[in-house]
Amino acid sequence: xxxxxxxxxxxxxxxxxxxxxxxxxxxxxxxxxxxxxxxxxxxxxxxxxxxxxxxxxxxxxxxxxxxxxxxxxxxxxxxxxxxxxxxxxxxxxxxxxxxxxxxxxxxxxxxxxxxxxxxxxxxxxxxxxxxxxxxxxxxxxxxxxxxxxxxxxxxxxxxxxxxxxxxxxxxxxxxxxxxxxxxxxxxxxxxxxxxxxxxxxxxxxxxxxxxxxxxxxxxxxxxxxx
Numbered sequence: 001x002x003x004x005x006x007x008x009x010x011x012x013x014x015x016x017x018x019x020x021x022x023x024x025x026x027x028x029x030x031x032x033x034x035x036x037x038x039x040x041x042x043x044x045x046x047x048x049x050x051x052x053x054x055x056x057x058x059x060x061x062x063x064x065x066x067x068x069x070x071x072x073x074x075x076x077x078x079x080x081x082x083x084x085x086x087x088x089x090x091x092x093x094x095x096x097x098x099x100x101x102x103x104x105x106x107x108x109x110x111x112x113x114x115x116x117x118x119x120x121x122x123x124x125x126x127x128x129x130x131x132x133x134x135x136x137x138x139x140x141x142x143x144x145x146x147x148x149x150x151x152x153x154x155x156x157x158x159x160x161x162x163x164x165x166x167x168x169x170x171x172x173x174x175x176x177x178x179x180x181x182x183x184x185x186x187x188x189x190x191x192x193x194x195x196x197x198x199x200x201x202x203x204x205x206x207x208x209x210x211x212x213x214x215x216x217x218x219x220x221x222x223x224x225x226x
Contacts, residue, residue: 007036008062009055016051028052035059075100082107088187097197106188145172145181151191159199167198 017025027044028051034041035056043049078100083090086107093103148171152164159167171183171194183189 002038004036004063004066007059010058013055016054020047020051024048024051078104086187092186092188098193102193106190141174141179141181144184148172148181148183152195155191155195159195163199163202164195166202167195 017028020028024045024047027048031041031043031048031052032055035052036059043052079090079093082093082100082103086103089098089103089106092098093100098106149168152168156164171189172181174181
């Protein structure tokens with residue numbers, strides 16, 4: 001019963017208690033208090049063990065209901081904070097690109113760095129792609145595109161040239177005379193996670209194209225299964 005400060009006792013247990021003498025009724029109540037305080041008590045006699053069994057099962061059902069409600073409230077609060085303080089990451093979470101844990105981790109990474117956009121090569125090494133000082137873009141667009149291309153190199157053995165090329169062409173697209181590429185319009189852009197999602201979609205599209213016949217195992221399959 002960890003985390004709970006109270007329990008419900010239903011009125012109908014009187015039908016069980018009334019059948020006990022005062023001594024055993026007192027023992028039953030003590031046993032109940034020890035149980036809800038996680039003392040893992042052993043019933044003092046067989047009569048108390050039998051009388052308590054129905055109460056114990058009711059307590060377990062109530063505990064499960066309480067845990068589910070607590071988890072739902074906690075998740076709702078986490079989502080609310082993400083939506084309020086990191087709306088762009090929330091949109092990515094809402095689209096199913098990130099799990100809630102991943103979205104919160106990204107939110108931590110960019111906390112206090114709202115003017116810095118990063119491309120993550122791996123969990124420990126991050127390459128800064130654009131740094132904004134108000135409306136001024138420091139790096140020219142060709143340099144930023146080259147840095148983005150370089151950030152994909154560590155994933156060549158995992159995903160292969162064709163998939164990386166499609167990914168690169170899509171995310172570096174820009175308007176004529178535009179100052180930003182597509183990936184730079186995202187508040188947070190984690191290459192590793194985006195590539196994983198991209199490869200899963202590409203795999204599923206190929207599977208559907210082949211009338212449900214899955215292609216042979218590849219390095220991508222191995223990566224996705226991890």
